[in-house]
Amino acid sequence: xxxxxxxxxxxxxxxxxxxxxxxxxxxxxxxxxxxxxxxxxxxxxxxxxxxxxxxxxxxxxxxxxxxxxxxxxxxxxxxxxxxxxxxxxxxxxxxxxxxxxxxxxxxxxxxxxxxxxxxxxxxxxxxxxxxxxxxxxxxxxxxxxxxxxxxxxxxxxxxxxxxxxxxxxxxxxxxxxxxxxxxxxxxxxxxxxxxxxxxxxxxxxxxxxxxxxxxxxxxxxxxxxxxxxxxxxxxxxx
Amino acid sequence: xxxxxxxxxxxxxxxxxxxxxxxxxxxxxxxxxxxxxxxxxxxxxxxxxxxxxxxxxxxxxxxxxxxxxxxxxxxxxxxxxxxxxxxxxxxxxxxxxxxxxxxxxxxxxxxxxxxxxxxxxxxxxxxxxxxxxxxxxxxxxxxxxxxxxxxxxxxxxxxxxxxxxxxxxxxxxxxxxxxxxxxxxxxxxxxxxxxxxxxxxxxxxxxxxxxxxxxxxxxxxxxxxxxxxxxxxxxxxx
DNA sequence: ACAAAAGTGTTTGTGGTACACCCATGC
DNA sequence: GCATGGGTGTACCACAAACACTTTTGT
Numbered sequence: 001x002x003x004x005x006x007x008x009x010x011x012x013x014x015x016x017x018x019x020x021x022x023x024x025x026x027x028x029x030x031x032x033x034x035x036x037x038x039x040x041x042x043x044x045x046x047x048x049x050x051x052x053x054x055x056x057x058x059x060x061x062x063x064x065x066x067x068x069x070x071x072x073x074x075x076x077x078x079x080x081x082x083x084x085x086x087x088x089x090x091x092x093x094x095x096x097x098x099x100x101x102x103x104x105x106x107x108x109x110x111x112x113x114x115x116x117x118x119x120x121x122x123x124x125x126x127x128x129x130x131x132x133x134x135x136x137x138x139x140x141x142x143x144x145x146x147x148x149x150x151x152x153x154x155x156x157x158x159x160x161x162x163x164x165x166x167x168x169x170x171x172x173x174x175x176x177x178x179x180x181x182x183x184x185x186x187x188x189x190x191x192x193x194x195x196x197x198x199x200x201x202x203x204x205x206x207x208x209x210x211x212x213x214x215x216x217x218x219x220x221x222x223x224x225x226x227x228x229x230x231x232x233x234x235x236x237x238x
Numbered sequence: 239x240x241x242x243x244x245x246x247x248x249x250x251x252x253x254x255x256x257x258x259x260x261x262x263x264x265x266x267x268x269x270x271x272x273x274x275x276x277x278x279x280x281x282x283x284x285x286x287x288x289x290x291x292x293x294x295x296x297x298x299x300x301x302x303x304x305x306x307x308x309x310x311x312x313x314x315x316x317x318x319x320x321x322x323x324x325x326x327x328x329x330x331x332x333x334x335x336x337x338x339x340x341x342x343x344x345x346x347x348x349x350x351x352x353x354x355x356x357x358x359x360x361x362x363x364x365x366x367x368x369x370x371x372x373x374x375x376x377x378x379x380x381x382x383x384x385x386x387x388x389x390x391x392x393x394x395x396x397x398x399x400x401x402x403x404x405x406x407x408x409x410x411x412x413x414x415x416x417x418x419x420x421x422x423x424x425x426x427x428x429x430x431x432x433x434x435x436x437x438x439x440x441x442x443x444x445x446x447x448x449x450x451x452x453x454x455x456x457x458x459x460x461x462x463x464x465x466x467x468x469x470x471x472x473x474x475x476x
Numbered sequence: 477a478c479a480a481a482a483g484t485g486t487t488t489g490t491g492g493t494a495c496a497c498c499c500a501t502g503c
Numbered sequence: 504g505c506a507t508g509g510g511t512g513t514a515c516c517a518c519a520a521a522c523a524c525t526t527t528t529g530t
Contacts, residue, residue, distance in 0.1 A: 181519095181520070181522090187519085205529090209528065209529050
């Protein structure tokens with residue numbers, strides 16, 4: 001280790017955000033159209049350089065606000081995914097990128113911003129091919145979120161502050177691509193202390209028709225014990 | 239984004255390794271005594287700067303070999319933990335560190351090496367206080383490994399290529415700090431397809447006394463379905 | 477009346493827990 | 504024989520899957 005800051009080829013450190021939401025019953029990712037080379041005109045994950053006085057987490061929130069014009073980041077759940085450091089992942093120079101997975105309820109309309117020509121919610125299946133190694137980052141984020149739904153209370157981060165159990169269930173079904181039994185899901189969630197809290201007296205129509213659903217808020221718990229396992233990913237009827 | 243590599247204050251990118259093993263029935267971490275400022279004479283996690291042509295993963299293996307003289311890294315399991323990027327975490331300059339959790343079976347004796355005055359296996363409970371934010375990294379690694387034991391086949395990475403079920407159980411008990419019911423553990427492991435494979439005919443004495451135990455190898459599976467949950471971390475009798 | 481969505485009840489089976497018990501080896 | 508550690512069998516309990524059924528709303 002030496003002390004000369006300029007002795008080595010410098011590294012740049014960036015953040016990339018895989019921002020997910022649920023709209024019209026389908027998983028969507030937030031993408032920006034790049035305004036500059038390399039990959040100008042291609043779609044990419046929002047992100048950018050970490051400033052000298054910022055942590056990666058701080059930079060992630062700032063970049064998201066700048067590039068997409070999203071102002072209400074209060075409901076934003078940010079989670080570090082992993083760091084991508086292959087030497088050739090950016091053609092310009094050596095760039096190490098800290099990737100984040102982020103979840104938003106009630107997708108607001110992005111505006112496009114500083115470095116991005118345009119920002120848009122794109123259905124997850126139709127998102128790609130993306131610039132750099134962003135296809136892989138987005139896929140890693142999806143996998144990670146799916147896994148974390150099983151044993152954490154993460155699902156509430158996809159929902160607005162007050163939500164119905166049907167909406168919560170839709171989060172699981174959308175991310176996992178499965179269907180769940182409604183009565184059993186309901187029991188599981190309500191039996192887990194601290195997962196959700198009933199909003200007294202409140203109810204809301206969901207599909208326009210049908211019985212109004214009771215409303216819930218996210219509870220204080222962070223982890224699920226026991227976990228809410230998804231139906232056997234392998235052929236095993238688990 | 240601009241293209242002038244030297245426009246900003248440069249970042250340095252390092253790796254830090256929380257290398258864990260089980261020795262004498264207790265969890266141990268691999269620590270080095272720092273030979274240079276800052277924190278000269280203090281204990282720290284092994285690690286160092288990422289070279290311009292390396293990924294963080296490559297750098298992690300190289301640094302571990304250099305600093306500890308460990309030559310046989312074949313059984314080494316490396317897993318990215320997270321990236322620590324607080325602006326003031328290193329007093330010299332802006333250093334972003336990619337942390338890894340690593341597991342080794344059968345702890346070999348480290349030699350001390352290039353930048354480290356000495357390298358040594360230290361019982362996990364007695365490891366600290368460490369230099370920089372390494373106490374936190376080590377704690378995060380422990381927590382992560384404990385969680386991943388539940389739903390991945392990670393435990394075999396703590397074991398030599400051939401091991402007994404008793405040894406595998408000791409991995410769980412040591413990392414979790416609990417005791418498990420032997421018959422039930424055995425059934426769980428054998429019922430999970432691809433977790434372990436029997437070595438035909440082989441057996442070994444373990445404690446010097448007792449019935450020789452059958453030997454197993456790590457199987458092809460990577461994840462555990464259903465998971466092997468640890469006894470209720472909260473008071474709940476799960 | 478009918479459809480749609482929320483919510484309740486019940487049955488059935490699997491899997492985990494907690495044991496008791498048998499086997500093989502060293503001393 | 505006894506201690507020690509490996510391995511098998513079993514009874515009980517809890518939970519979860521599956522599905523029938525009731526309730527409340529809009530059209």
